[in-house]
Amino acid sequence: MFFIDTMDLEGLGNRSYLAGGRRAAVAVDPPRDVDQVLTAAARRGVRIVYVVETHIHNDYVTGGLELARVTGAAYLVPAGAHVSFARVPVADGDTVTVDGGLDLRAVATPGHTPHHTSYVLREQGQPVAVFTGGSLLIGTVGRPDLVEPRLTEQLARAQHASAHRLAAELPDETSVLPTHGFGSFCSSAQTSGGDTTTIGTEKSVNAALTTDVDSFVARLLADLDDIPAYYTHMGPANSAGPAPVDLTPPAVADADEIAARLAAGEWVVDLRNRVAFAEGHVAGSFNFEADGRIATYLPWLIPWGKPVTLLAESPEQLADAQRELVRVGIDRPAAAATGTPRQWIPEGDGLASFPRSTFAGLAEHGTDDVVVLDVRRDSERAGGYIADSVHIPIHRLHERLGEVPAGTVWVHCAGGARAAVAASLLDAAGRDVVAVDDGFDAAAEAGLTVVASG
Known part of the structure; x- marks a missing residue:
């Protein structure tokens, strides 16, 4: 018998996995804080004998190198990835025995990155699951534009081919276990159809498997969203080999x-x-x-x-x-x-504060004498926006505060969380601000004029 434990990294929208048998296991795409992986292995009573990476990650710092060091496991990294540390390079078709009749087979699945590799978990030679990293996700695929702009279309086409390879080589009942796609910006679109899937399910719902390559690539490239700025630093950190983490409490500030x-x-x-x-x-x-x-x-x-x-x-x-x-x-x-x-705060100082409201509150107040600031991403605003609102995406606001017109600013996003961040930035800059803590669907319901995308 085999097991697969899933570790959700909700803040990053990712997952990592521990899979194995009675005595030994493999860790797939582990997070930097490896203690939770070690705890999962201890709970199962297994030794981690392999740590594998599907690719050099762009959205988080890996714990793979550290996990391999502390466990003595072999560290498997795609051979095409340029790294500055010792590892076991993995090529298409390479197979390692995990525990008894349980093995792991590498399948080259370029697209998310040029060197991307998926791993098929097999029991007695029969595929039971495939760890797809940033290749085949639930109802979508990993985005192809994080490596080099000139490679984006080429990688998008490779994503289509890789998805078809997995679908052709694996039985329909094979579980598909991606790393990305649960909110990560490494996903080319939001996942659909729940949080579990199989090869058979993806054959019927995933555009990479239901659409011809040209149509798929055109739609994929058109739908690509903003890339978080910190991604620039993740790939180099992972290629260099991340240092162990220190989670002890920071120095106390009075x-x-x-x-x-x-x-x-x-x-x-x-x-x-x-x-x-x-x-x-x-x-x-x-x-x-x-x-x-x-x-x-x-x-x-x-x-x-x-x-x-x-x-x-x-x-x-x-x-x-x-x-x-x-x-x-x-x-x-x-x-x-x-x-x-x-x-x-020092004794004698006062606290700062600002009001919160809803779209109904904005409608009741009226928009004539205020600034309505939309901090959603371009892709979100394309679905409709409040008439005469100013648009500065949240990730651009700190450097563009000077562009916000004079007056009290009513700031909104899609649900309230990013509006709160934006309100704090504006408040810190000395602006009068009201944070709209509400779902955007309520804007039209409140009677505000919502302009449909063009």
Whole structure:
């Protein structure tokens, strides 16, 4: 018998896997914080004998090198990937025995990257699952534009061919287990049809398998979304070989140090939920909710390498945020503090705050004397937008604050989370702001004029 354990990295929209038999296992695309993989192996009572990468990742820092080091496992990396550390290069067709009658076969599936490799898990020679990384996802495929713009169309065509190869070589009942596609921007589109799938299911629903190559490529390229800025740093970090992580608590900052760091132009990030932040916060601080997508949006917005101080309501919230951030290369906060906002400001200072509202509140107030700021991505705005609204995507706002017209700014996104981040940026810049904490569908329902895309 075999097992497959799935480890969800919800903040990154990814998954990693531990698969094996009674005594031994293989880890697939592990996260940088490898302790959870080790815990899963200990729970199963197995030894990790192989660590495999489907590709050099662009959206997170891998834990593969460290996991192989601490377990003594062989580290399998696609042979075409240029890396600066010792590893076992894997080529198409290479097979390793994991445990008894359980083996793993490498299948070259270029497209997401030129060297991308999937791994077929076989029991007694019969395929039972395929770890597809950024190749065949649930209802879609990994995006082909993260390596080099001049290669994008070529890689898109390769994605189509790779998907067809998997579909042709594997039985319909084979489970498809991708790394990307659960919110990761490495996916070319949002996944559809649930969170599990098989080769047979994908044959009927995945555009890569139901559409001719030219139509598929044209649609794929047209639908590509923005690329998070921090992706630029992930590939090189993974190729160089990431260092082990340090998840010990950061140095504690008192109110005076927090004020000094703000005065020096450093980022002070409040991890509390957006409702609590709006009600009262340290003036000049930014709000990235710890239970939101901090691992995507903080590294996307912050100038890379700028010191960051984290403010949390509890040590547990701080520790969770640290874990999320090391996965994307923000290794050590400059400092941190836990408690309440009153503890984070010098005695005699007041807290900053701003109001929250809904689209119904905006409709009741009227849009004539305010600035309506839409911070959704271009692809989202294309589906409809509020008439006369200003559009600056959230990941561009920090560098384009000067473009926001004068007046009170009512800022919205698709659901409220990014609007809260944007409101904190505007508030820190001294603007009067109202955060619209509402789903965009409510805009038309409230009577606001929503313009359909052109």
